[in-house]
Structure formats: C-alpha cells, structure tokens
Amino acid sequence: MSLSRILLVDDDDNIRTIAELSLEDDFQVDIASSGQEAIDIAMVRPPDLILLDVMMPGLDGKATFGKFKEIPSLAAIPVVFMTAKVLTHEIDFYLELGAAGVISKPFDPMTLAEEVQTIWAHSRV
Amino acid sequence: MGSFQGLREFVRNLPKGKALITFIATFIVVCTISILCYRLTLEVIDAGQWVGHTHRVLSEIHESISAVREMEGAQRGYIITGVDEFAHSYELAKEKVRMHIRNLKSSVMDVTVKEQQLPELERLIEARIDRAQEVLETRKDDGFSAAEKQIAQNIGARMTNEIKSTLDRMEDHETELLAARYEKLTQSTEVTISALAILGALATTLLCLSFYSTNLYIMERRRSEEETSRYAAELAISKARLDAILASMGDGLYQIDIQGRIVFINPACEAITGYSQSELLGRNLRDLIADRRQEETGSHSVIIDPNPSRGLFSVIENGGTFESIDQNFIGKDGRLVPVHYVSSPLERDGVVVGAVVTFRDVTMRKEAEKRVAEFYSTVSHELRSPLTSIRGALGLMEGGRAGEMPARAMRLVGIAKEECDRLIRLINDILDIRKIEVGKLSLFLKKEKLDEIIAATVDGIKPMAAEARVKFKLNYVDPELSVFCDRDRIIQVLNNLIGNAVKFSSEDQIVTLSASEVQREVEGEKRTFARVEVKDCGPGIAEDERDKLFNLFQQVDSSDSRPKGGTGLGLAISKALVEQHNGRIGFDSIVGEGGGSTFWFELEVYELKKDLKEKVAKLAARFTEELPERIEYLLDCLKNYETSCEESREKNLDGVGELAASKLAEARTVAHKLSGSAGSYGLAEVGNIMLSIEKKLEALMEAFDPRVVSELKRDLEQLVLVGKKGF
Numbered sequence: 037m038s039l040s041r042i043l044l045v046d047d048d049d050n051i052r053t054i055a056e057l058s059l060e061d062d063f064q065v066d067i068a069s070s071g072q073e074a075i076d077i078a079m080v081r082p083p084d085l086i087l088l089d090v091m092m093p094g095l096d097g098k099a100t101f102g103k104f105k106e107i108p109s110l111a112a113i114p115v116v117f118m119t120a121k122v123l124t125h126e127i128d129f130y131l132e133l134g135a136a137g138v139i140s141k142p143f144d145p146m147t148l149a150e151e152v153q154t155i156w157a158h159s160r161v
Numbered sequence: 162m163g164s165f166q167g168l169r170e171f172v173r174n175l176p177k178g179k180a181l182i183t184f185i186a187t188f189i190v191v192c193t194i195s196i197l198c199y200r201l202t203l204e205v206i207d208a209g210q211w212v213g214h215t216h217r218v219l220s221e222i223h224e225s226i227s228a229v230r231e232m233e234g235a236q237r238g239y240i241i242t243g244v245d246e247f248a249h250s251y252e253l254a255k256e257k258v259r260m261h262i263r264n265l266k267s268s269v270m271d272v273t274v275k276e277q278q279l280p281e282l283e284r285l286i287e288a289r290i291d292r293a294q295e296v297l298e299t300r301k302d303d304g305f306s307a308a309e310k311q312i313a314q315n316i317g318a319r320m321t322n323e324i325k326s327t328l329d330r331m332e333d334h335e336t337e338l339l340a341a342r343y344e345k346l347t348q349s350t351e352v353t354i355s356a357l358a359i360l361g362a363l364a365t366t367l368l369c370l371s372f373y374s375t376n377l378y379i380m381e382r383r384r385s386e387e388e389t390s391r392y393a394a395e396l397a398i399s400k401a402r403l404d405a406i407l408a409s410m411g412d413g414l415y416q417i418d419i420q421g422r423i424v425f426i427n428p429a430c431e432a433i434t435g436y437s438q439s440e441l442l443g444r445n446l447r448d449l450i451a452d453r454r455q456e457e458t459g460s461h462s463v464i465i466d467p468n469p470s471r472g473l474f475s476v477i478e479n480g481g482t483f484e485s486i487d488q489n490f491i492g493k494d495g496r497l498v499p500v501h502y503v504s505s506p507l508e509r510d511g512v513v514v515g516a517v518v519t520f521r522d523v524t525m526r527k528e529a530e531k532r533v534a535e536f537y538s539t540v541s542h543e544l545r546s547p548l549t550s551i552r553g554a555l556g557l558m559e560g561g562r563a564g565e566m567p568a569r570a571m572r573l574v575g576i577a578k579e580e581c582d583r584l585i586r587l588i589n590d591i592l593d594i595r596k597i598e599v600g601k602l603s604l605f606l607k608k609e610k611l612d613e614i615i616a617a618t619v620d621g622i623k624p625m626a627a628e629a630r631v632k633f634k635l636n637y638v639d640p641e642l643s644v645f646c647d648r649d650r651i652i653q654v655l656n657n658l659i660g661n662a663v664k665f666s667s668e669d670q671i672v673t674l675s676a677s678e679v680q681r682e683v684e685g686e687k688r689t690f691a692r693v694e695v696k697d698c699g700p701g702i703a704e705d706e707r708d709k710l711f712n713l714f715q716q717v718d719s720s721d722s723r724p725k726g727g728t729g730l731g732l733a734i735s736k737a738l739v740e741q742h743n744g745r746i747g748f749d750s751i752v753g754e755g756g757g758s759t760f761w762f763e764l765e766v767y768e769l770k771k772d773l774k775e776k777v778a779k780l781a782a783r784f785t786e787e788l789p790e791r792i793e794y795l796l797d798c799l800k801n802y803e804t805s806c807e808e809s810r811e812k813n814l815d816g817v818g819e820l821a822a823s824k825l826a827e828a829r830t831v832a833h834k835l836s837g838s839a840g841s842y843g844l845a846e847v848g849n850i851m852l853s854i855e856k857k858l859e860a861l862m863e864a865f866d867p868r869v870v871s872e873l874k875r876d877l878e879q880l881v882l883v884g885k886k887g888f
Contacts, residue, residue, distance in 0.1 A: 048546045054553030057562055091542050102864050120545045125605045125649075129856055134868060142549035142585060146560040 039156040040064055043083035045074040045100065046118065047092045051141075055087065058145035059152065071095025075103055078110050085136070085156050090119040098133070105134065114159040116152065118143070180371075180378035187367040194360035201353035208346035215339040218268050222332045225261040229286070229324055232258055233317075236293045240300045240308045248297065255290055262286055265331075271338065274331055282327045289320040413500075415518040416507065419477055421445045421470075424515070433500075433522045435493030446470070446518070451489035451497050452823075473504040477516050480506055490520065499527045537595055544588050552581045590730035593653075597737040604647040604741060605852075608767050608845055611676050611691055612638040614648060618655040619674065622663065630668040636675035643767040644691050650738045651764070654746075657731035658695040658760045665699035665758070672697050678766060690744070690763040697759075701752040710748070711736040739764070788847075791835055792877050795854070798828035799873060806865045822862060829858045850880050 042059060045068045046052045052067055059065050066083060068074035072095055074086065086104065090097035097117055104110045114136035119126070127138045137155035139148070232254035239247035262283055269275050296317065300308035407414060413430035417423055423441050431437055434449070447470045472483045483504045489497040502520035506513045555578040557563055559571065566574070596602035619633055626633060644651075662672040673696040680689055702710065711732050739746040739762045750758035805821030836851030857873045860866070 048550065050550030051546060051553070054550055054557065057557055058553065061562075098860075099864065102866055105866065105868055120541065132853055132856065132872070133860060134872075141545055142552040145553040145556040145562070 046089040058148040071100030180374035183374040211342040228258040418515040644764040654735040662697035689766040701756040702750040
C-alpha cells in the first residue's frame, strides 16, 4: 500500500493553497479548513494520512487529533502535525501524544511531499 | 479578693531601689534601738528592785534588833515590877521578834545569809526567848531575888549580844550588797542613757536619709510617670498614624496567629475580599486560599493544588518570607481573587507568634498579562501564517511549480525568499527575547555530547556557508566531552555564533570550530568547563563596539552587516541562553584585516566527581526505596482518575470530574517532584520518564483519553524496570 490520499487541515486559505500545490503532483489532496470539517470529510473519504495544523479556531489540532482517535474507523490513520513551535521537547510532546510526525512551519514547499512520504513510510514500520 | 487586690496594689506601689533599702535599714535600726532600750530599761528596773529589796532586808534587820530590845525591856520591867502589863508587852514583843525573823527568812535571797546566818539567828532568838521565859517564870513563881540571881548569871545578856552581833553581820553583808547593787544601778543607768543618745542620733540620721531617699524616689517616680505619659502620647500618635496607614494602604493585610486564625485585617482587605471584618476575624486563612490557580506559562489550563496554603504557612515554621504571584484568595460568595502576596513571620520577643500576609489584587495585571501573552501568541501566529504562505509561494516559484520564469524574475524571487527567511528568524528571536525577559524561557536539560551538538549545527549551517563560500574547519572534539544542557538552545547559540562568523568572513576564509576542557575556579572550587570556540578571520571588532555587542538590536557596523541578514538579537539571546545554563560567553578580537574574532562560550562539563558519585549513589539508593511507593501512588491516582472519569461520563456528574482532576493534580505534583529530584540526582533516565509522565498527566487534564492512560501505565512499567535495574 502506498500513500495516495492526504487530508490537509489548516484554517489559513493561503497555506492550504501552498501546501496543496506542493503536494498535488504526488498525491490526491483533500482540503479542510477546520477540525470538524476534517472529521466530516474523513468519515466520507478516509485519507491515508492527515496533515493537521495545531493552532486553529474552534477545535484546535490537539482536540481534532483526540476526536480522530475516538472514532474507531479513523483512529489508525497517521496524523502529522504542522506547527510553528519547533523546539525538540514540543515535537516530542506531539510524538508522545501519538502523532506520526511533526512538520515545522514555515515548511519548504519543494520538499514537503518528500517529507510527508518519509514520515508515512516510518509510520508503517 | 478585694483586700488581696488592694494588698497587691500596695506592694506594687511601694518605693523601689535606694529608697526601699534606706527604709528597710531605718526600720531595722529603729527596731534594734527599741529592743535595746527595752532591755536596758529592764536592767535598770531590775537593779533598782534589788536596791529596794536590800533596803527592805536592812529595815527588817533594824526592826528585828528593835524588837529584841523591846522584848528585853518588857522582860526587865516585869522582873523589876512584877506588873502583868510588862508580861503582856513581853509576849507582844516576842511575837514581833518572831514575825521579823519570818519576814527576814522570806525576803533574804543571799545564800550565805539564808543558809547559815538566818538559821543561827533563829536558833539564838528561840534560845533567848526560852531563857527569858525561864527568868520570867522564876520571877513569877519565886520572886524578884530568885530572878535576879538568874539574871546575874548573865546568860540572857550574852545571848542578846550574840543575836545583835549576828544581826550586825547580816546588816554589814546587806550593806555591802546594797553598795554593789547601787553601783550596778548607776552603771545600767549610764549605759542606757549613752545607748539612747547614740541610737537616737543614728535613728535620726537614718530617718533623714530615709526622708531624702523617699523624696528622691517620689521625684524619680514623678519623672517616670511624666515620661510614661509622654510615651503614651507618642504611642497614641504612632498608633493613630499606623492605623491611618493601614486604613489607607491599597494592599490588603491579614494578621494570623500560629494556627492560621485571622486576628487582624485592614479596610483594603475588606474591599478586596468583600468580607466584613466581623466575618473574617477568627476564621482560618487556610479556608480562604483557593486550590485552583492558573498555570504559570500563561496558558489557560488550571492547576489544582492539593495544599495551596503550605507556602504561606511555611514562614511560621521556617522563617524567611514567602511570595506568591499565582494564587487565588477566596472572596465573599466564593469569588476567586487572583493575588500577589507576601507572607512574613510575626515575631514577639524572638518567638514566632503568627504571620503577616500583605496582598494585592492582581486581577487587572493578570488580565493585562493574559492580553500581552495572547498578543504575542496572536502576533506569532498571525505573522507566521502569511510568512508561511509567502515563503511557500516563493519556494514554489523558485522550484518552477509556477512555470518557467525569466532570470531577472528568479533573482528577485531569490531576494524575496532570503528576506522572508530573515523575517522568520527575526520573529523567532523576538519571541525568544520576550520569553527571556518575562523569565518564561524554560530549559530542558539533558546530558548531551558536545561533538554531536557541533556536528548537528554545522550540518544545518553548511548550505549558508556554501552560499557565502566560507569553509569550515572542525578541530577534534573529544567524543566523551558532555555537558548538561538544552540541546536546541545550545544549537541556537552555536548557530548564532557560527552564523555571525560566516557573515563576517570573506570568500574562501575559514571558520574554525573547536571545543576543549578548561579549568576555572568558581567560588573557591576548581571546576571543569567545556569551552566552545568559533574563530573567524574577519575584520575584527572595533574597540568602541565591543561593550554593546551583546545588547539587544545591536549590530556591528550596521551598514555592512544588514545585507548579511542579521536581526541584531542573536548575541543578546545567546548571552541570555548561556547564562541561563550558568555558563559564560565572550569574545577575543584583533582589529584589522585577517585579525579575526574568536567567540566562545563555556558550559560546565557533565562529569561525576568521586565524592559526587558516592553522593549520587546514596541518593539513588534512597530514590530506589521511594520509587516503588511513588509508582504505586501514581497508579492509584490514575485508577481513581479513570473511575471518576467513567462515572462522570456515565452519570454526567461535574463533581466527579473535578475529583478526577484533583487526583490527577496530586499525581502531577508527585511526578513533578520526582522528575525534579531525579534531575538533581543525575538520574537522567528516570527524570525523562517522569517528565513524560508529567506531560501526559497534563494532556489528560485537558481531555480524557484512554489511550494516554494506557501509555501512562506503560511509562510506569518502564519506571519499574529502570528501578529494578538500579539505574
């Protein structure tokens, strides 16, 4: 099984567009602008991986992550957090929480797809 | 009871000091004089009585002699005349003689007279009476001639002479006694008069002294009373001033006794808490400190402290002062008042009798801090988001995702991307400075190998160096050289220093990196430090620039460096970070082409000295003993938490959820304590596990997640394993 469908969750339109542009050559990308929308989309079309922004109004990244883990059909999907906080102990915190990986913002759009692919491969091991 | 009180009052008001001593001395002397006078007077009276007595004895002796003569006269009269009247007179005189002899016997006290002379006299008298009786009988029966013959024998006359001479001897003896007793009387009288004169003078002197002392005492007392009333007046003024200060001070004030009961409050306290004085006095302050407080990091999570008042009350036992900036007092109607308070022990005569707690309502400040924190958080997020987009868009354009672009446009995109990166660094630096300034930059210390840190930094900075065509020379770094540090932060420092070195190097110049051990004396103790040096061959730093190099927004020769992409914060941040590691940072520089600068920082080497090793081993042993108990406690808390959460979910009970939260808070306190002590014992593995447990507990407090609970249990199992290994 290869990584083909990614659900991208970010409240910022422009970031969503940049990330989508970065990823669309390699994957099918679904877009959600909030945690709740992400859950709704994932219920209909379960992705192979979720790229989840941490700071969002309403359901933030951590809460959305919690919700995903509570839904049995979605609990196994690897989640990659995207955060501006890049200190090791903060990354460790998300990893310990059960995230598959953490991508720091601002990300390099030219290597994002590669980075996501690597994380996904690691999460399969 | 009243008279007892009166007596106490009297005793209390007695003169004190010299006056009292003089009074007592006078009293003793007067008493002595009185006793002496009494005794001397008794002696005089005694001597007088003895003189009188001797006179009486002498008188009796004279009376006795007269009576004997009278008896002889009557006897003679009867013998010559034969008239019965003389016989009768004789009888009367005879009885008189006997009476006087009896009187003498009763009054004479002298032993010689009493035992020898008096019996002899009595015998002689009786013999004389018998003889006279005999002659009188002869006259009566045989007539004058016969009686004359008997008289002619001269027996009676001899007897009378003997009686007289006996009485004369007695008289002589008594006269001698009288003379002696007169002399004694005279002496006693003289002594008494002299003694009375001397003692009288002494008593008068002492009375004068006593009067003087009493007078002095009264004056002193009057002065002291005047002083006391002056002090009382001053005290009243001072008290009034103090009352006015307490009444008008803006900060609230609680005075508590040793048990924590409130004994005094000021009006500000009433205003802040909403309670009236009568509602607060006598209540225990422990009941007025809330167990909920905001987390210090400015986030919105709440910590439940199972014993919120321990800090405040610690001053009663341990002295010193205790200050808290993040606790809440409970106001009227259960309202929580965020306060900044200082608790200080209250001492009286060197004994702690309670504490004084001054506090300030910091609601406004907390709100302002919250707004500032939110502002920074928002700014950070709001700035990063567009930057992420801009950086991403530029990256995509540069990568050709937006189609083919002319070379000039590509150059402009390159410039925009570079500046964008600089802006991102600036935002990161500003946020770091903010954290440093408010003291909220936390270090996550671990044992780190310095060669790995240097290698990681160099790897990250290589593209920049390659772009600037600057070469790196990495001197040998001992792979065993380790420091106890926050890896990210030390990499950040190194990045700044190497970045600066690259920026100020020309093409093909070399930046040299080295790390070595240095020894330095700190507080009289020789310690080993790891010294990391970044040497460039740049132009060096001018003398007048050196002092301000580590200041905020400071750039050397800004006209030159701005194009190199500095934020002006790097060195200030590096200095703060190194100093927070208890390290030192500095530089040596030679001005001039090729002179170059060497920036360095020193961190204490992570090594266990022999005695320290023993200490750690001992502490680790204690830790091993404590650990199973603590793990059991943590598991217990977790179990309670799980149960409470399930119950609150099923029954939708808020209270149960709160109970769960408080259990978790207790567990977190224990975990925090353990991770802290593990860190200070150098038990990194245990410390890390405990840190992870702490974080998971924190996550659990925000949202119940069974997965986290099971992970926590795994952590605890791991802890047991580590404990069994004996670290």
